[in-house]
Amino acid sequence: MIRLKCSRCGYETSTSRDLVCPVCGSLMHPIHGFEWRIIREYRGIWRYKYMLPKTRSHLTLGEASTPLISSEKIMHETVFFKDEGRNPTGSFRDRAAALIVSDALDMKAKRIVLASDGNMGASVAAYSARAGIPVTIYVPSWTDSEKIMLMKAFGANVLIRDKSLDELLRDAEKRARKEKIYNASSTYNALSIEGLKTIAIEIVLDLGRSPSEIILPLGSGLTLLSIYHGFTEMLKYGVTTRIPKLIGVETCGNPLYSSKLGIASKCGEEPLPGLSYHKPVICDEVLDIIQRHGEVVVVSKREVLEAARKLAREEGLFVEPSSAVALAGALKIGLNDYSVIILTGHGLKGPSAYSEKTRERSTILFPGSTKHMIIELLRENPGLTGYSVWKKLGLKITPQAVYQHLHELVEKGYLRIDSRGGVKKYYLNEEFLSKIGRK
Secondary structure, three states: OOOEEEOOOOOEEOOOOEOEOOOOOOEEEEOOOOOOOOOOOOOHHHHHHHHOOOOOOOOOOOOOOOOEEEOOOOOOOOEEEEEHHHOOOOEOHHHHHHHHHHHHHHOOOOOEEEEOOOHHHHHHHHHHHHHOOOEEEEEEOOOOHHHHHHHHHOOOEEEEEOOOHHHHHHHHHHHHHHHOOEEOOOOOEOHHHHHHOHHHHHHHHHHOOOOOEEEEEOOOOHHHHHHHHHHHHHHHOOOOOOOOEEEEEEEOOOOHHHHHOOOOOOOOOOOOOOOOOOOOOOHHHHHHHHHHHEEEEEEOHHHHHHHHHHHHHHHOOOEOHHHHHHHHHHHHHOOOOOEEEEEOEEHHHOHHHHOOOOOOOOOOOOOOHHHHHHHHHHHHOOOEOHHHHHHHHOOOOOHHHHHHHHHHHHHOOOEEEEOHHHOOEEEEOHHHHHHHOOO
């Protein structure tokens, strides 16, 4: 049975997997040994089992061992892409899910619950299907429809809510405590860090050394924290001699850490799906790591989409927009030799970067009958939530299909969102109203 211990006050537990200590608020870490021993005949993350917390179950779908690919055109040949889109469900989260769901099996969990805006939900759903454990996933209404489709394909019970991801993470945690359900939310489960640290292990294995820099999408900061943890362990046990500079990239639509460091102000852009957090529970720890070992770079959505297209057309690597954030940051600041750009997810998880926008919105005001009905509904009833739009439409389509239509209408400039009070409400844009005429 895995035991966790607080890094500051020493509090220990074997019944909870909480990432944050209930006594002093510091980080909890699994108590386990560390032996630099790779079992190459094992599959998945379990080839690193001597560096991971001990579990009886070893679930795998063939995750990890993703390639480190030299940049032939965009950067230079001593800069490498770590392509995490090669994982079973198309994202780096499979590493964490393999360990977390194995632990849930060991703990004889009857159900798993989590909140996710996409990749972690899809990963846990896949591994839970493998384990035969039912899973419930709370997702915000703006989640990519492709990711919701994956969760449902794996049999998950998906609950779509008009709330922020931070709120849904708290909702999942409350439910887990009340009903004694296993919580697999990435920023609430301490084993997430252990699964994701295997990225750092593989980089050192493939390069034969620590890289000079690692640049990655920042989001909640969990991946940066996990990679830092991996390097501190390898440093402690003499596997490597240094911790690389860790560069987190944010968009100006959600400048969480850069704002705290006083280097950016929020622009008028919507946050990218997969990177939208307000106050993660690990915020203070991540901020401390950045101040000691790294920096934050801020990019625009335009720069992200350009980076995604450039990566596909010049390097043959297809990634989702939230993953292309890392390359956008690298292009902005440049990288030293033996640096690594982490590409967190496959392009089919969020293909909007590759769809062409119409040049004139007024050419085709209503590209489909459902969108036309939504426009008319909101003209008559401004300020509806996404769920209310779905109910009032009365069509035989799923709620997530309606949310996808709303997301596209916002992107095209037909609608705007008001999130005051913590609930998303939809209105017609003033500019669009003037084009179609007020009623």
